[in-house]
């Protein structure tokens with residue numbers, strides 16, 4: 244069905260097309276969700292009379308960002324609730340897994356919506372959910388409501404004694420059913436998702452690869468974010484994890500490996516030979532202390548032609564689904580580590596957009612602003628100080644981390660964020676639901692979110708004042724700042 248055209252008028256368009264052109268003062272015509280034309284406002288108004296207009300004059304317009312590894316459930320309802328001084332195994336098995344295990348369908352839907360809304364408001368228009376999902380149809384429903392583009396499936400592992408674990412054939416049957424229910428080409432559709440690590444049998448890995456081929460979809464799983472998988476695979480087969488996967492015949496262009504941080508030479512070669520993609524989540528590696536700066540070879544994969552995308556992992560690891568932050572960390576860590584050919588801002592922005600799209604197999608549809616592609620667009624309000632004065636767009640987008648200046652977002656040409664507010668979802672309602680669901684979830688699991696410092700209710704403030712009096716009271720820097728400001732003298736050069 245043909246829909247009316249929409250014009251995104253007069254922005255500076257960071258195309259991420261092969262020539263990396265930045266088209267200044269350019270209008271984008273969108274028809275049926277796709278980019279139909281690029282040109283001057285006058286020209287396109289004449290060509291598409293009566294088109295709805297979104298004024299982007301003075302704004303920077305970029306392609307929607309791609310988050311190739313983003314858990315959408317459990318963590319959003321317990322954000323900043325898992326301590327950051329425990330190792331990743333404890334964070335996962337003492338905290339995250341019990342929370343996932345207690346999730347109702349409603350919890351899944353609400354937390355997925357919250358993740359999607361947060362992502363969209365930061366300019367992320369596509370996310371790959373790596374499969375820690377108890378109720379995938381509810382997650383799909385929640386994601387769909389927000390307008391985001393996503394790929395997902397349910398929990399896939401067959402190690403014994405774990406929640407959601409099942410024999411390999413049962414896991415595969417569930418995954419197939421979900422892909423058939425969601426399709427493979429819809430805005431929210433199905434992938435094959437296994438947990439990976441050392442918690443999946445060879446039969447399940449191989450069955451998943453066959454299933455992805457048969458259903459013509461893609462797949463993802465976790466491997467080697469830290470060093471824990473290495474001894475597991477040494478005991479299992481005497482081989483390194485990725486070499487083992489290579490021997491099984493499950494690597495290939497349909498596979499996106501989450502992490503693959505700790506790789507030896509043979510594993511790097513196996514990934515490149517098979518055109519396997521990798522999702523790198525630098526924020527999570529830092530928070531969990533997984534050794535990214537010591538071990539990661541993601542830049543080497545890029546230099547040798549590999550497919551690498553960025554991710555943010557989960558709300559208690561990467562902490563925020565912000566791909567521009569991931570891009571900044573990826574570039575900064577590459578530079579600081581002294582990589583021979585480090586990744587700078589321009590390449591990091593490509594990882595966040597067109598190269599990320601290539602890694603997830605959607606580069607013919609998204610990742611750049613080109614005629615024929617889906618209109619996944621992000622309009623940045625450049626009146627914010629971070630954009631003042633305007634400089635090189637890639638430097639400003641990556642090093643400035645301006646995701647707080649995202650004003651409007653379109654997915655498939657639909658305006659899903661306008662003036663910083665989600666358009667398809669009532670955010671106030673969602674917030675209230677998230678608080679309520681989180682409360683019940685924590686009650687059911689018996690988990691108390693981590694809080695290190697004493698929390699003092701207003702009714703107990705008398706006690707707090709006494710404590711301050713005893714210690715001489717707090718300094719008053721704010722008052723000093725105010726006093727300095729009152730002189731009213733301008734300090735321009």
Ligand SMILES: [Zn+2]
Nearest residue numbers: 373465501556
């Ligand atoms: Zn993950």
